[in-house]
Amino acid sequence: MNKVHTIAIIGSGAVGCYYGGRLAEAGHDVNFLMRRDYNAVRTGGLNVTSPDGDFTLTNPKVYQNSEEIGPVDWVICALKATSIEDARELIRPCVSVNTRILVLMNGLGLEGRFAEWFSPRQIFGGLAFTCINRGEPGYVHHLANGPIVLGHFQNELDELESAVALWAQSNVKVSASPSLLRVRWEKLCWNIPFNGLAVAAGGITTDLIVGDPNLRNTARTVMEEVIEAGNADLVAHSENTRIDRVAIIKRMFESTDAMGAYRPSTMIDFVEGKAMEIEAIFGEPLRCAQSLGVATPQLALLTALLRALNAQRFGIKDLPCPGC
Amino acid sequence: MNKVHTIAIIGSGAVGCYYGGRLAEAGHDVNFLMRRDYNAVRTGGLNVTSPDGDFTLTNPKVYQNSEEIGPVDWVICALKATSIEDARELIRPCVSVNTRILVLMNGLGLEGRFAEWFSPRQIFGGLAFTCINRGEPGYVHHLANGPIVLGHFQNELDELESAVALWAQSNVKVSASPSLLRVRWEKLCWNIPFNGLAVAAGGITTDLIVGDPNLRNTARTVMEEVIEAGNADLVAHSENTRIDRVAIIKRMFESTDAMGAYRPSTMIDFVEGKAMEIEAIFGEPLRCAQSLGVATPQLALLTALLRALNAQRFGIKDLPCPGC
Numbered sequence: 001m002n003k004v005h006t007i008a009i010i011g012s013g014a015v016g017c018y019y020g021g022r023l024a025e026a027g028h029d030v031n032f033l034m035r036r037d038y039n040a041v042r043t044g045g046l047n048v049t050s051p052d053g054d055f056t057l058t059n060p061k062v063y064q065n066s067e068e069i070g071p072v073d074w075v076i077c078a079l080k081a082t083s084i085e086d087a088r089e090l091i092r093p094c095v096s097v098n099t100r101i102l103v104l105m106n107g108l109g110l111e112g113r114f115a116e117w118f119s120p121r122q123i124f125g126g127l128a129f130t131c132i133n134r135g136e137p138g139y140v141h142h143l144a145n146g147p148i149v150l151g152h153f154q155n156e157l158d159e160l161e162s163a164v165a166l167w168a169q170s171n172v173k174v175s176a177s178p179s180l181l182r183v184r185w186e187k188l189c190w191n192i193p194f195n196g197l198a199v200a201a202g203g204i205t206t207d208l209i210v211g212d213p214n215l216r217n218t219a220r221t222v223m224e225e226v227i228e229a230g231n232a233d234l235v236a237h238s239e240n241t242r243i244d245r246v247a248i249i250k251r252m253f254e255s256t257d258a259m260g261a262y263r264p265s266t267m268i269d270f271v272e273g274k275a276m277e278i279e280a281i282f283g284e285p286l287r288c289a290q291s292l293g294v295a296t297p298q299l300a301l302l303t304a305l306l307r308a309l310n311a312q313r314f315g316i317k318d319l320p321c322p323g324c
Numbered sequence: 325m326n327k328v329h330t331i332a333i334i335g336s337g338a339v340g341c342y343y344g345g346r347l348a349e350a351g352h353d354v355n356f357l358m359r360r361d362y363n364a365v366r367t368g369g370l371n372v373t374s375p376d377g378d379f380t381l382t383n384p385k386v387y388q389n390s391e392e393i394g395p396v397d398w399v400i401c402a403l404k405a406t407s408i409e410d411a412r413e414l415i416r417p418c419v420s421v422n423t424r425i426l427v428l429m430n431g432l433g434l435e436g437r438f439a440e441w442f443s444p445r446q447i448f449g450g451l452a453f454t455c456i457n458r459g460e461p462g463y464v465h466h467l468a469n470g471p472i473v474l475g476h477f478q479n480e481l482d483e484l485e486s487a488v489a490l491w492a493q494s495n496v497k498v499s500a501s502p503s504l505l506r507v508r509w510e511k512l513c514w515n516i517p518f519n520g521l522a523v524a525a526g527g528i529t530t531d532l533i534v535g536d537p538n539l540r541n542t543a544r545t546v547m548e549e550v551i552e553a554g555n556a557d558l559v560a561h562s563e564n565t566r567i568d569r570v571a572i573i574k575r576m577f578e579s580t581d582a583m584g585a586y587r588p589s590t591m592i593d594f595v596e597g598k599a600m601e602i603e604a605i606f607g608e609p610l611r612c613a614q615s616l617g618v619a620t621p622q623l624a625l626l627t628a629l630l631r632a633l634n635a636q637r638f639g640i641k642d643l644p645c646p647g648c
Contacts, residue, residue, distance in 0.1 A: 200524060201632035208636060218628040221621065297545065297621040304542040305629075308525035312532060 004028055005166060006072040008094040010087070012037060012062075014132040015104060016078030017140045019148070019172060021048050024057050026170035031061045031069045033090065038064055040137030049135075050142035052171055071096035074166060076126075077114070078104045081280030088117045095122075102126050102163065104148070106191060106265065107280025108184055108288065111153045123153035124163050125180045127187045131262060144259070147173040151180025155239075179241045185230030186243055190252050191281050192226050193219040195266035196302045199309065203271040205261040210253065218298075223249060225296040229289035236292055270309065278306045328352055329490060330396040332418040334411070336361060336386075338456040339428060340402030341464045343472070343496060345372050348381050350494035355393045357414065358386045364461030373459075374466035376495055395420035398490060400450075401438070402428045405604030412441045419446075426450050426487065428472070430515060430589065431604025432508055432612065435477045447477035448487050449504045451511045455586060468583070471497040475504025479563075503565045509554030510567055514576050515588070515605050516550050517543040520626045522591035523600065523633065529585040534577065542622075547573060549620040553613035560616055594633065602630045 005028050009020035012034040024030040034041060046057040063069050075094050079087055095101065095118055103111050104126040114123045127150075131143040148167070152159045160176045167174040177183040197209050197219055209215045227245050234242055256262075269276045282303040289296040329352050333344035336358040348354040358365060370381040387393050399418050403411055419425065419442055427435050428450040438447045455467040472491070476483045484500045491498040501507040521533050521543055533539045551569050558566055580586075593600045606627040613620040 197629070197632075200629050202636060204632070204636055208632075212632065212635075214628045215632055218625055221624070298625045300545070301542055301622045301625050304538045305521070305524050308521075308528070308532075308536065308539055311536075312526060312528055 005074055007031065007074045007076060008066065008069045008072045008091075009033060010066065010075055010077045010090050010094070011079035011083070013078060013080070014134045014140050015128055015130075016076065017046055017134075018048060018050075018130075018132045018142050019078070019104065019128070020076065021046055021055065021057055021060075021140070022170045022172045023166070024060060025055050026167075028166075029061075031063060031072065033066050033069065034062045034064065037134075037137045038062055044138045046140070047138055048140045048142060050146075051144065052142070052146060066090050067093045069094050071099060073099065075099055075101045076104050077101060080275070081105050081107045081110060081277040082275045084110060084113060084280070087114070092117075100124060100159075100162065102150075104128060105280070106187075106277055108188060108284040110280060111180065115153055120153050121156065121159065124159070125151045125153065125184065126163075127151075127183055129187075131259075133263075133268070147175065149175050149177050149183050151177045151183055153180060155179060179234070179239050181237055181239060182230070182234060182241050182243060185226065185233065185285075186248060188230065188281065188285055189223050189226050189243065189248050190256070191264070191266075192285065192299060192302070193222040194256065195264040195281060196222065196306060198264045198267035199270045199276065200302060200305050203267055205263055205267075206256050206259055207261045210256050216253075220249060220253075222298045222302065223252065225289070225294075225299050226285065229285060229292065229294045229296055229299070232292045232294045233288055266306075276306060276310050278303065278310050282306055329398055331355065331398045331400060332390065332393045332396045332415075333357060334390065334399055334401045334414050334418070335403035335407070337402060337404070338458045338464050339452055339454075340400065341370055341458075342372060342374075342454075342456045342466050343402070343428065343452070344400065345370055345379065345381055345384075345464070346494045346496045347490070348384060349379050350491075352490075353385075355385045355387060355396065357390050357393065358388065361458075361461045362386055362388055368462045370464070371462055372464045372466060374470075375468065376466070376470060390414050391417045393418050395423060397423065399423055399425045400428050401425060404599070405429050405431045405434060405601040406599045408434060408437060408604070411438070416441075424448060424483075424486065426474075428452060429604070430511075430601055432512060432608040434604060435504065439477055444477050445480065445483065448483070449475045449477065449508065450487075451475075451507055453511075455583075457587075457592070471499065473499055473501050473507050475501045475507055477504060479503060503558070503563050505561055505563060506554070506558060506565050506567060509550065509557065509609075510572060512554065512605065512609055513547050513550050513567065513572050514580070515590075516609065516623060516626070517546040518580060519588040519590035519605060520546065520630060522588045523594045524626060524629050527591055527595040529587055529591075530580050530583055531585045534580050540577075544573060544577075546622045546626065547576065549613070549618075549623050550609065553609060553616065553618045553620055553623070556616045556618045557612055590630075600630060600634050602627065602634050606630055 007030045009016045009032045012032045020030045072094050102124045111123050111125045126148050130146045133141050150163045231242050266276045286303045331354045333340045333356045336356045344354050370384050396418050426448045435447050435449045451473045454470040457465050474487045555566050590600045610627045
């Protein structure tokens with residue numbers, strides 16, 4: 001195989017465990033910073049069920065403190081966006097000048113935070129198109145899909161190649177995008193309407209959204225606002241690529257129609273009483289649209305409701321990200 | 325006193341009991357069609373607490389069947405709008421050609437239904453600006469305010485005088501509006517943002533809406549849509565009156581700021597798991613705006629969410645009213 005990379009997984013939830021596990025399975029030296037599952041994984045290993053093949057890491061390298069991991073080739077940050085303010089201190093011990101940092105998180109504007117803390121050239125974004133849930137401690141259930149789309153914060157193509165190469169021997173399909181900003185917005189074209197409506201309609205699965213003519217139409221009108229805001233943002237960043245409105249609407253609904261009773265991550269947080277990732281997924285795109293003068297009345301209403309649900313039902317205030 | 329009127333209260337919930345009670349207190353012959361509270365009121369009377377004076381009707385005339393009431397001078401229909409399809413049959417036994425019918429319900433387009441069933445000249449609308457809750461069976465708690473604004477379906481001023489006269493000896497302040505349609509929309513300027521957000525934000529009181537800058541601003545932007553739709557509807561009906569945008573926004577927020585932790589009726593239904601009056605308060609104004617080509621994206625989103633909450637959380641489908 002190719003070079004063995006040292007990797008630190010910062011944030012070993014469902015996503016961090018699954019993708020870190022796949023990299024370990026491929027022979028890399030993967031070090032998991034772990035909280036909830038630390039003891040369970042130390043004694044019982046990391047157990048993954050997956051349509052792409054179940055696997056167990058019987059004795060993975062797990063840590064409760066990133067100082068113990070030290071500098072690595074790759075940091076993969078898979079924290080929840082609600083923990084963004086903790087990310088810098090958690091990651092710093094693992095970063096040297098040669099370390100690359102892959103932000104494998106939901107939402108807009110997160111790579112910009114990392115680029116303030118470290119060198120912009122070190123920062124990559126990853127978008128996981130997948131459905132992974134945590135099970136009991138030590139267990140992760142990968143349910144469907146799984147590809148990652150990779151981008152580089154400065155859209156440097158040679159850097160992007162190194163990110164793709166990391167996954168070459170793994171059982172994860174990756175692709176590279178010449179525009180990280182565009183793929184971030186394209187993912188929001190799904191997350192904003194579907195995560196948002198799944199929560200605001202009371203904690204429902206996506207089949208109930210696409211199966212109800214009223215909610216399906218609402219998902220589409222929200223998506224149209226996101227497309228318009230995203231394309232305005234691409235113009236503002238002088239990127240010579242756009243979201244293809246007709247194609248993405250078709251693709252998003254076709255894939256959601258095929259998903260069945262899927263529970264978006266924000267909806268799972270909502271029904272389990274956990275902090276929802278409102279600012280990264282909703283608040284930051286809204287601030288971006290507003291700063292660009294794009295009218296997004298439905299995104300604004302949805303964001304206000306989700307913020308209120310986060311704050312008033314759970315006593316949780318999600319922290320804002322900086323404006324785009 | 326003036327002439328004693330025979331009155332049938334169809335729908336003896338909080339509003340029907342309170343206003344019917346005030347008319348009985350004023351000496352009128354009031355007959356209550358009662359469901360939940362029938363036995364309690366038969367044995368213990370109807371007990372009302374109110375800042376305008378507590379009172380008890382020790383032996384009010386209560387019925388379980390409107391046939392037993394027979395034709396009256398005034399029918400006051402205080403059913404929930406979700407029961408609109410039952411209204412015709414419940415009211416019919418009480419209506420002669422001389423009977424006047426006051427629709428004391430929330431929402432848009434209800435008088436139009438009654439005008440199809442009976443003579444349009446017989447139909448009045450009443451808007452109760454009040455806060456009344458049911459207590460234990462036989463008990464009603466009037467908490468604040470209480471005025472009724474009256475209108476006639478055809479805006480006939482001489483008919484309107486007769487409606488005002490009914491309340492002359494009572495402890496209820498009434499006023500008459502020359503445009504029933506305008507006052508219906510003006511009430512929606514409150515009900516749509518405040519009932520809607522109180523539910524969609526998870527079942528919260530209005531102080532949490534006006535006290536949160538984000539929700540307060542959202543209430544205002546929703547209200548602006550309602551004002552625009554209402555004024556377009558007034559134009560479409562060739563009425564020479566308009567909602568005063570600046571004045572009503574000011575008035576609605578000032579009164580809500582003074583209300584404290586108020587629970588809008590729809591929010592009470594939501595938290596108690598009862599059918600919410602979605603179509604009359606939200607769906608019908610939305611259909612009206614759409615038919616008139618007025619963009620109301622936030623009203624559309626809010627309505628979709630509330631319909632979904634009604635249907636999916638409680639298994640309840642609120643019936644649509646006809647288009648405006």
